[in-house]
Amino acid sequence: MKIDIILAGVGGQGILTIAATIGTAALQNNLFLKQSEVHGMSQRGGDVQANLRISDKPIASDLIAKGKADVIIAVEPMESLRYLPFLSKDGWLVTNSTPFVNINNYPDKDKLIKKVKAVKNNIVIDADTMAKEIKAARSSNIVMLGAASSFLDLKYEDLEAAIRTIFERKGEKIVETNLKALKIGKEAAEKQI
Amino acid sequence: MQKILLLGAEAIAQGAIDGGMSGVYAYPGTPSTEITEYVQRDKLANELSIHSEWSSNEKTAMEAALGMSYAGKRAMVCMKHVGLNVAADAFVNSAITGVNGGLIVTVADDPSMHSSQNEQDSRFYGKFAMIPILEPSNQQEAYEMARKGFELSEKFKVPVLLRITTRLSHSRMGITRLDVIKQNENSLPGDPRQFVLLPSIARNRYKGLLNNQINFEIDSENSGFNNYTEGTNKKLGIIACGLALNYLNENYPNSDIPYPVLKIGQYPLPRKLVEKMFGECEEVLVLEEGAPVVEEMLKGYLQREKVKGRLDGTLPRDGELNPNLVASALGFEQDEAEKIPEIVSPRPPAMCVGCGHIDAYVALNEAVGTFGKGRVFADIGCYTLGALEPYNAINSCVDMGASITMAKGAADAGLIPAVAVIGDSTFTHSGMTGLLDAVAENSPITVLISDNFTTGMTGQQDSKALGKIEDICKGIGVAPDHIIVMNPTRKNHDDMVRVLKEEMAYKGVSVVIPRRQCVQTVKNKTLAAKLKELNLK
Numbered sequence: 001m002k003i004d005i006i007l008a009g010v011g012g013q014g015i016l017t018i019a020a021t022i023g024t025a026a027l028q029n030n031l032f033l034k035q036s037e038v039h040g041m042s043q044r045g046g047d048v049q050a051n052l053r054i055s056d057k058p059i060a061s062d063l064i065a066k067g068k069a070d071v072i073i074a075v076e077p078m079e080s081l082r083y084l085p086f087l088s089k090d091g092w093l094v095t096n097s098t099p100f101v102n103i104n105n106y107p108d109k110d111k112l113i114k115k116v117k118a119v120k121n122n123i124v125i126d127a128d129t130m131a132k133e134i135k136a137a138r139s140s141n142i143v144m145l146g147a148a149s150s151f152l153d154l155k156y157e158d159l160e161a162a163i164r165t166i167f168e169r170k171g172e173k174i175v176e177t178n179l180k181a182l183k184i185g186k187e188a189a190e191k192q193i
Numbered sequence: 194m195q196k197i198l199l200l201g202a203e204a205i206a207q208g209a210i211d212g213g214m215s216g217v218y219a220y221p222g223t224p225s226t227e228i229t230e231y232v233q234r235d236k237l238a239n240e241l242s243i244h245s246e247w248s249s250n251e252k253t254a255m256e257a258a259l260g261m262s263y264a265g266k267r268a269m270v271c272m273k274h275v276g277l278n279v280a281a282d283a284f285v286n287s288a289i290t291g292v293n294g295g296l297i298v299t300v301a302d303d304p305s306m307h308s309s310q311n312e313q314d315s316r317f318y319g320k321f322a323m324i325p326i327l328e329p330s331n332q333q334e335a336y337e338m339a340r341k342g343f344e345l346s347e348k349f350k351v352p353v354l355l356r357i358t359t360r361l362s363h364s365r366m367g368i369t370r371l372d373v374i375k376q377n378e379n380s381l382p383g384d385p386r387q388f389v390l391l392p393s394i395a396r397n398r399y400k401g402l403l404n405n406q407i408n409f410e411i412d413s414e415n416s417g418f419n420n421y422t423e424g425t426n427k428k429l430g431i432i433a434c435g436l437a438l439n440y441l442n443e444n445y446p447n448s449d450i451p452y453p454v455l456k457i458g459q460y461p462l463p464r465k466l467v468e469k470m471f472g473e474c475e476e477v478l479v480l481e482e483g484a485p486v487v488e489e490m491l492k493g494y495l496q497r498e499k500v501k502g503r504l505d506g507t508l509p510r511d512g513e514l515n516p517n518l519v520a521s522a523l524g525f526e527q528d529e530a531e532k533i534p535e536i537v538s539p540r541p542p543a544m545c546v547g548c549g550h551i552d553a554y555v556a557l558n559e560a561v562g563t564f565g566k567g568r569v570f571a572d573i574g575c576y577t578l579g580a581l582e583p584y585n586a587i588n589s590c591v592d593m594g595a596s597i598t599m600a601k602g603a604a605d606a607g608l609i610p611a612v613a614v615i616g617d618s619t620f621t622h623s624g625m626t627g628l629l630d631a632v633a634e635n636s637p638i639t640v641l642i643s644d645n646f647t648t649g650m651t652g653q654q655d656s657k658a659l660g661k662i663e664d665i666c667k668g669i670g671v672a673p674d675h676i677i678v679m680n681p682t683r684k685n686h687d688d689m690v691r692v693l694k695e696e697m698a699y700k701g702v703s704v705v706i707p708r709r710q711c712v713q714t715v716k717n718k719t720l721a722a723k724l725k726e727l728n729l730k
Contacts, residue, residue: 023198036364040223040308046542060442062364065516066530081537085530107536115536
């Protein structure tokens with residue numbers, strides 16, 4: 001198996017937690033992994049992405065080539081479109097619909113969502129509202145991971161185990177909240193497939 | 194052994210810990226910061242009492258590491274590429290003094306300037322100092338080079354440069370660890386005058402370094418970090434340096450590269466292997482991250498050799514490589530990639546909501562307005578973002594500390610008053626000596642030291658300036674009634690504008706310190722305790 005994932009968002013939105021969860025699940029399955037991240041200046045509210053590559057064979061490049069990504073997981077709708085040049089023809093674009101507006105010229109939300117829905121394989125969910133509904137506003141990133149979970153070629157139980165590993169030191173309550181966030185994300189996405 | 198998932202920077206830290214390192218010295222700088230941070234929080238490193246406190250700047254770090262090496266122990270010094278400019282005096286001379294305990298100088302270059310002012314290639318520095326250079330192709334090799342680099346350094350008694358780039362530093366991979374080598378015992382250098390670079394001694398030591406060049410080359414030829422893979426198609430030979438190898442391999446998913454490939458991980462270049470390639474291939478393509486260092490060497494001034502790369506347009510002259518650029522250099526047809534939709538706006542980094550720098554700039558803009566624009570010299574840090582909309586508050590950002598000295602020079606030229614904006618950590622990195630120059634001539638400059646108690650941009654590391662700024666300025670000779678601390682808030686806006694105007698009108702050096710804690714550090718308990726102890730807020 002080989003899967004190339006681009007994670008997209010704005011500095012501080014928690015895409016590295018998504019990456020860490022997928023990465024942990026991959027390592028627990030003895031898969032090869034490369035995960036290229038953005039550190040430094042852009043983390044101050046700029047656009048950030050991570051390239052996450054998982055395979056049962058050794059991986060060469062840290063970066064995904066254009067047109068080769070199997071999935072884009074975005075925690076912000078405009079950022080989901082920034083990486084379209086990397087999405088493969090049959091790839092999935094999975095994005096949160098809640099904009100993160102920290103610039104003056106942020107585009108019109110409806111036009112943005114229309115553009116996202118024009119992508120052949122897309123899933124758009126309101127992860128912020130869903131996370132708030134289960135009183136876990138900070139777990140919208142994990143809701144997005146749940147939404148993308150069917151496209152990652154990893155077992156759902158392995159993602160659950162990874163969430164336990166990642167959030168273990170923050171206590172059982174946080175673990176449970178994030179497991180729930182994962183689940184509602186998965187369910188919401190399944191309704192759209 | 195179970196693999197551990199590490200960033201390239203962290204793999205280097207782990208490799209150095211496992212390689213018997215007794216201390217790491219560094220000033221934070223993207224993309225090198227995570228090396229030192231890893232040692233600071235690593236359990237084993239703490240049990241082994243490995244030194245990992247931050248240094249004031251890259252030069253002090255380099256010198257402290259050299260001192261540790263003098264005393265017989267293994268040391269690493271880490272910095273970003275432009276940090277090596279700051280440490281260059283110590284770095285170049287350390288090649289002449291040589292080492293006692295193994296010394297690795299790890300420098301992280303930033304091609305494409307993700308978080309930097311330039312994309313200089315540190316391999317030039319390694320060649321300039323005439324020392325061996327290691328350049329890993331992946332994070333596992335980075336681990337092994339950090340671990341083995343000490344041995345190489347001790348074998349030839351010179352420092353070794355470990356050169357990495359952003360993508361290697363900030364990408365994770367599962368790392369297999371090797372066993373932990375014991376730290377060296379203390380020992381004095383065998384030759385008591387080895388480190389005394391008086392001309393008569395330095396001349397001898399330099400001759401020794403020159404004579405050793407051939408040995409470095411032979412070591413490269415036999416190094417496991419360099420290797421030659423045969424190929425059936427001799428129309429082209431490929432030299433792939435460091436990380437570039439991965440982009441080459443990415444284009445041949447079935448590992449069926451038809452051309453001979455020379456992988457370079459250790460410099461000086463392995464001459465015999467390079468000769469072999471030129472002997473059997475019609476043309477040579479050089480893939481290297483950063484500047485065309487190897488390409489230029491091989492091509493020669495008269496460009497008689499058939500070498501392709503960044504100089505002839507086969508690859509772009511600037512910016513980092515990627516799988517697509519290497520694909521087109523290899524002549525592969527690529528599907529036209531989809532464009533980024535026009536609806537997507539750029540999202541540049543910005544100062545955080547609630548940041549004290551913002552209030553300082555809003556006040557400064559108003560105060561400067563009275564005197565006319567174009568007189569604000571800034572520095573390196575989060576406050577450099579004051580150059581962007583909506584602030585447009587600064588007119589320069591060049592190198593660490595340049596704000597104060599450029600303001601002084603501009604004032605010397607008649608641009609009065611001139612204003613400098615510098616952060617607390619940058620001030621103690623390289624601002625203090627410039628302030629002394631200004632005080633010595635009573636230059637009419639106003640220096641804003643925007644104090645947020647941390648080294649913000651690189652991820653909120655400790656600031657050496659904490660609780661010391663006023664005393665430092667007094668000690669340097671700034672008149673005490675022209676050292677003014679302010680709380681940069683909206684409420685204090687009018688006061689700040691008034692004070693700034695007054696100080697700018699003053700015909701001498703004044704220091705205004707807008708002081709408010711970085712919003713990113715509010716949960717940092719260690720810092721909170723220190724602030725309480727120092728009675729700062």
